[in-house]
Amino acid sequence: MSQNVFSRISGFYKRCLEDRLSAIEALGVLDEDARAHLASGGGLPTAVADRLCENVIATHALPLGLALNFRVNQRDVLVPMAVEEPSVIAAASNAARMVRLSGGFTGEADPPIMTAQVQLDDVPDVDAAASRVVAARASLLAAGDAAIPRMVARGGGCRDVEARVLSAELGVLVVHLYVEVGDAMGANLVDTVAEAVAPLVQRIAGGTLGLRILSNLTVRRLVRVTATASDEALGGAEVASGIARAIRFAELDPYRAATHNKGFMNGLDATAVALGQDFRAIEAGAHAYAAMSGRYRPLSTWERIPGGVVGRAELPLAVGTVGGLAEVHAGVRAALQLVGAKSARELAVVLASVGLASNLAALRALASEGIQRGHMRLHERKRALAAAGSGGAAASPSGEAKRFAPERADGARVVQQGEGET
Ligand SMILES: CC(C)(COP(=O)([O-])OP(=O)([O-])OC[C@H]1O[C@@H](n2cnc3c(N)ncnc32)[C@H](O)[C@@H]1OP(=O)([O-])[O-])[C@@H](O)C(=O)NCCC(=O)NCCSC(=O)C[C@@](C)(O)CC(=O)[O-]
Numbered sequence: 306m307s308q309n310v311f312s313r314i315s316g317f318y319k320r321c322l323e324d325r326l327s328a329i330e331a332l333g334v335l336d337e338d339a340r341a342h343l344a345s346g347g348g349l350p351t352a353v354a355d356r357l358c359e360n361v362i363a364t365h366a367l368p369l370g371l372a373l374n375f376r377v378n379q380r381d382v383l384v385p386m387a388v389e390e391p392s393v394i395a396a397a398s399n400a401a402r403m404v405r406l407s408g409g410f411t412g413e414a415d416p417p418i419m420t421a422q423v424q425l426d427d428v429p430d431v432d433a434a435a436s437r438v439v440a441a442r443a444s445l446l447a448a449g450d451a452a453i454p455r456m457v458a459r460g461g462g463c464r465d466v467e468a469r470v471l472s473a474e475l476g477v478l479v480v481h482l483y484v485e486v487g488d489a490m491g492a493n494l495v496d497t498v499a500e501a502v503a504p505l506v507q508r509i510a511g512g513t514l515g516l517r518i519l520s521n522l523t524v525r526r527l528v529r530v531t532a533t534a535s536d537e538a539l540g541g542a543e544v545a546s547g548i549a550r551a552i553r554f555a556e557l558d559p560y561r562a563a564t565h566n567k568g569f570m571n572g573l574d575a576t577a578v579a580l581g582q583d584f585r586a587i588e589a590g591a592h593a594y595a596a597m598s599g600r601y602r603p604l605s606t607w608e609r610i611p612g613g614v615v616g617r618a619e620l621p622l623a624v625g626t627v628g629g630l631a632e633v634h635a636g637v638r639a640a641l642q643l644v645g646a647k648s649a650r651e652l653a654v655v656l657a658s659v660g661l662a663s664n665l666a667a668l669r670a671l672a673s674e675g676i677q678r679g680h681m682r683l684h685e686r687k688r689a690l691a692a693a694g695s696g697g698a699a700a701s702p703s704g705e706a707k708r709f710a711p712e713r714a715d716g717a718r719v720v721q722q723g724e725g726e727t
């Protein structure tokens with residue numbers, strides 16, 4: 306399968322659904338199963354669903370769309386998003402188009418190091434116990450590695466030990482084991498390590514054993530991305546200055562920072578859902594990191610530079626290209642093929658870039674015309690559907706829900722065959 310896609314497909318949204326799918330199939334990034342899955346409308350067989358969680362009675366669908374125009378570390382990327390909110394995909398595509406004119410997103414992710422926590426209470430002389438734990442580093446790493454031999458064989462495993470005294474008075478000691486998890490998100494692997502090393506940790510430190518679980522604040526698994534956009538692409542110097550002023554607002558005010566970060570997570574979460582990632586874990590880590598300085602802050606900044614703005618974001622991001630749903634959900638497999646990330650680290654950089662794009666699109670709109678024109682124009686289509694009732698089937702003139710084509714501003718239905726890519 307080819308991975309040399311060209312993600313700048315102008316006017317993609319004006320085509321009908323079948324034409325969009327054909328255009329993507331023609332790129333050659335999907336295998337036969339993924340093509341068949343998407344051509345059949347996606348979804349999940351109930352027999353598979355019945356194995357994924359408990360008490361299953363049906364499946365519950367979301368639209369799957371593609372955000373376009375992304376270029377990340379010199380590679381064009383198609384970004385699948387599973388999301389119900391209108392304008393999220395359009396907005397990310399819009400900002401990616403602007404950033405692309407300045408060369409695209411660049412970024413790097415730390416090695417995939419997860420954190421296992423072991424809690425001990427009532428530890429006598431807790432500072433001395435912490436020193437003993439650190440001194441026993443080699444045997445703790447070996448005990449952890451022994452619990453995950455296949456991960457060690459593929460080059461991962463336990464890397465470091467840290468002892469944190471949370472309360473000297475109460476003798477609360479928490480021991481961290483840092484575990485490299487390859488291309489997995491790693492939660493189950495790390496929980497295995499936490500439970501395996503806990504008895505040894507207790508023998509070394511004393512006290513009463515408590516929880517043995519990963520931390521979702523994966524501070525040794527950060528991703529950093531940056532992007533620039535020119536005044537011209539943004540719609541003028543005033544808009545660019547407005548974006549930089551929006552950052553000052555978010556830095557000064559947690560009420561604004563929460564909305565800023567919601568906008569940042571818009572496309573990131575949608576992509577994480579399409580890719581079968583644990584979005585609860587991603588959200589927990591991102592917001593905990595945003596508050597790490599003691600004050601809740603924006604996950605991204607945009608700074609004025611001559612002729613434009615430069616954006617930067619840093620956040621913990623534990624995602625995987627293997628494990629979780631990757632082997633069992635045909636839609637997730639198709640989404641992973643569309644993104645084409647070769648490793649968990651590469652995937653993390655793509656996801657953080659999507660976050661920065663969502664953030665830029667929202668700030669550009671907020672700093673210029675306001676959010677409502679673009680957002681509500683797309684929201685209206687949903688309202689029309691709701692007014693027509695019965696989830697869309699009744700709204701389609703042919704009675705065929707799948708043949709839904711977007712409406713242009715003039716209300717005409719648009720079905721364009723063979724529209725050229727630019
Ligand atoms: C909505 C747009 C993109 C319209 O923007 P526009 O200026 O009308 O777009 P355009 O016609 O100039 O098209 C530019 C590009 O946008 C994309 N695009 C344009 N229209 C579509 C569409 N229908 N479907 C798919 N893609 C679309 C497409 O890539 C297109 O390129 P082209 O294909 O023409 O070469 C713009 O107004 C925008 O970016 N708005 C931001 C919307 C947004 O952020 N929505 C998120 C929900 S609001 C929220 O939750 C967060 C918030 C706002 O509270 C966060 C915060 O406060 O920070």
Ligand SMILES: NC(=O)C1=CN([C@@H]2O[C@H](COP(=O)(O)OP(=O)(O)OC[C@H]3O[C@@H](n4cnc5c(N)ncnc54)[C@H](OP(=O)(O)O)[C@@H]3O)[C@@H](O)[C@H]2O)C=CC1
Nearest residue numbers: 455456486487488489490491492493494583586627628629
């Ligand atoms: N707080 C949280 O965030 C929690 C999350 N979870 C859930 O845990 C799941 C994620 O855990 P995770 O451990 O990633 O998933 P899995 O349990 O699916 O483990 C990953 C699997 O991938 C296999 N694998 C194959 N190739 C590789 C490779 N190159 N690198 C790494 N692993 C490879 C591993 O094989 P092998 O066994 O041979 O090593 C392992 O079986 C998610 O479903 C999440 O929702 C669970 C508990 C808590």
